[in-house]
Amino acid sequence: MSQFADECQLNARGGDGGAGCVSFRREAHVAKGGPDGGDGGSGGGVWLVADHNAASLIAFKDHPHRRAGNGRHGQGKRRHGASGDDTLVRVPVGTVVKSQDGEVLTDLAADGVRWLAAAGGQGGMGNARFSTHQNRAPAFAEQGEEGEQRWLGLELKLLADVALVGFPNAGKSTLISRISAARPKIADYPFTTLEPNLGVVRTDDDFEMVVADIPGLIAGASEGRGLGHRFLRHTERARALVVMVDLASVEEIPPVEQQRVLLEELGAYRPELLERPRILVASKADAGHLEPPPGALCISGVTGLGLPELIRAMAGAVRAARSDQDRGLDAGSSGDVVVHRPAPAGFRVERADDGAYVVVGRAAERTVALSDLSAPGAWDFARRRLQKLGVDRALARAGIKSGDTARIGALEFEYHDDDEYFGEEPTS
Template identity: 85%
Template structure:
């Protein structure tokens, strides 16, 4: 069973906010004690954080759900509930986060990068918050807000200095096993490697670089053939590409043709990959007798011929790429995290209802227990101050039409006294 997972789904849910408390001060020798209900605690957040100690997405393969802690309810004597604990989900460096439609949400490329995946719900306010000169003993409080919940898609793109690319059975696994401590599966048949392998190569002057063995590419890989997309995405962050050409191919494809196909597939997948520093190498020089393209190096990973020169060339290219501020393999996608829009708008639903869309308006009715005496009147006044009723009138609502705010639905009337006094059950 493979222990490397580079793509998975993840369900995240923020903690639920807790309810505020309805309480009144009851002490000896204190006449007419007022409201003293405390606020509920907010729910915890779910964060995704890149961690260099995490190698793959294996932890989410069979257990894709992550949830933060709920807040605690408020209590009497103005005691506020504690907030829920945050949950930090550690993912490998190089993890891209997308929504279910494929839109990029975050790119956690460096160790310590953090992104808010699911926000916790707000805690409800206790009845002490609703005391006014008109209502000195409010008998209602707010409910807690549910935490945000959604499915995400995680994709891992390996962070490597050098990516070895070539046809299946071109000798990539043998090469990385000779120049590093990596021990991939090696056999004399195509597609031996079905998952990327990483190895650290150390030169004589203690220079270190990370080399990735990318599973074999074939014609049509950019269109997804042979799991091409899964393999090609691991080349996106590499600083240097080493194109390995088989000098003794089993299907008699010439080294020149191999290079043409590989570069064509790279360009079709992402044109910018063709601008990366590139080293062309002919492999299996001990058994192959075909001529590599002009300027290509020749090596034999089995006998070791040419390996010192290849390592020097790779190290020089990586040094130059690291020094270059435009190092293509580390370029970060710019992700804009837009805040939740303020205000509200009125839309028409398919059934003809007038729907008020906006977090502030929806929270006004969602967090309030509208069945409690005085709660709907308080919520209605708050909606009026927001301008919700004016917006409904401008949208064309008339007496008898249905209006909807979140899950709360009511029949609108010009006369305020005809507004509903409790939420639908």
């Protein structure tokens, strides 16, 4: 079974907020204690955290669900409920998070970067919060808010200093096994490598660089042929490219033509890849019979021919690219992309299929999320807050008429435009 996965789906759900408490002070020698219900705790959030110790998304393949802890309910004597625990979901550095529509939400390109995948619901307020001069003993509290839940797409783009790019069976896996401690699967048939391999290469002066063996590309890879998009995306963050042509091609494809196709596919996928430092290598020099392209470094992964020269060339390109990064000029680094998700403000009015007018918005929905709207003063309190938010005016602009049905959250009521606010106390 493969222990590597570079794309998966994640279902993140924040914890639900705890409910506010309805309670009244009850003590000896206190004839009429006031309300003392505590607030509910907020639910925990689901956070994605880039971790250099995570190497793959395999953990999400069969278990895509991650949920945070719920907030505790409030209690009497103004005891507030504890907040739910956050859930930290560790993903590899280089993980890109997308919505179900394919929109990029964030790029976790540096170790330790965090992103909120699903927010927890707010806790409800206890009845002590609703005490006013007009209603000194409110018998209602606020329900906790449900946590956010959504599906996300995760894609991993490997972080490597050098990417080895070539046709299938060009000798990339043999090369990385010779210059690093990586031990990829090696065989004499195409597409032996179906997942990228990383190897750390150390030079004599203790310089280190990470080299990625990218699965073989074919003509049309930039259009998705041969899993081209999945393979090509691992080249995006590389500081330098080693373009490898095969001098012993079974298909007898001239190395110059191999070079042309590979560069064409890289440019079609991401034009900026052609601006990266590039080293042209002709592999299998010990057994090849084809003519290498001009300027190519001839190597053999079997005999070791040309490998010291190749390592020096790669190290030089990586050193230069890292120096450019220090000066803010590194084309191979995407930087730390942070996408902010501010909480949606306000509300909107939509029409449901059955003709009802639906008010959608956090503030309006929380206003009617009371424990008991039939309690004395509860509906009056709710509709005063709705009027203050401007919900009545928004419904009028949307064309609602007296007798029409309106919905806010789980609440459904009949609208009356001749009434002071929204109509009579709802029954549902």
